[in-house]
Amino acid sequence: MTLFIDGLPETCFTADPPASPSASFKISSPGQSLQGTIDDLALYRRAFSKAEVLGRYKRDAAAYGKDTSWFGTFRLEPFLYVDRGKATVAVDFLGILPVAPGAEAVVELGEPDKPAVKAIKATTTAESGKQDFSFDLAGLPAGDYEIRAVLRDAQCKTITHRAAGFRYPPAPVKVLKPAERTLPP
Numbered sequence: 001m002t003l004f005i006d007g008l009p010e011t012c013f014t015a016d017p018p019a020s021p022s023a024s025f026k027i028s029s030p031g032q033s034l035q036g037t038i039d040d041l042a043l044y045r046r047a048f049s050k051a052e053v054l055g056r057y058k059r060d061a062a063a064y065g066k067d068t069s070w071f072g073t074f075r076l077e078p079f080l081y082v083d084r085g086k087a088t089v090a091v092d093f094l095g096i097l098p099v100a101p102g103a104e105a106v107v108e109l110g111e112p113d114k115p116a117v118k119a120i121k122a123t124t125t126a127e128s129g130k131q132d133f134s135f136d137l138a139g140l141p142a143g144d145y146e147i148r149a150v151l152r153d154a155q156c157k158t159i160t161h162r163a164a165g166f167r168y169p170p171a172p173v174k175v176l177k178p179a180e181r182t183l184p185p
């Protein structure tokens with residue numbers, strides 16, 4: 001059996017069928033108990049595919065108080081490591097999964113509204129959910145940049161995108177002298 005949390009596979013485990021129809025069916029073990037509440041349970045005659053589980057999650061998530069405003073696009077969490085000359089972004093693909101046949105997700109580095117300077121093709125499956133991408137910033141001239149995740153159809157037309165901007169190199173941080181750090185009375 002596979003346990004899904006928020007539409008993505010979390011863990012797999014073996015579940016023995018009950019010895020009789022009146023016996024309990026357990027989905028946890030004494031060493032790994034389930035923490036929480038199951039409030040929506042349904043039994044089906046067949047196993048759902050990962051895409052079907054994700055689709056059901058997306059369809060019903062709002063009813064359970066989940067933020068669905070980003071469904072249909074990406075979530076980005078950028079990190080700029082100036083001392084290492086790297087820009088890294090954690091991309092959450094859950095909002096665009098499952099990807100339509102022929103569509104492709106790419107993570108790009110470039111100036112806003114200009115072609116990408118660097119690009120990395122993303123692997124988008126129900127198992128991946130989140131992926132990290134790193135870009136070497138060596139040799140980039142000073143200026144404004146963005147890391148963007150883009151989903152394009154088979155004809156290379158943009159379906160959706162999300163960008164996170166940054167200045168490279170960033171403005172130097174001004175370190176205050178002790179006399180400048182005093183608070184007014």
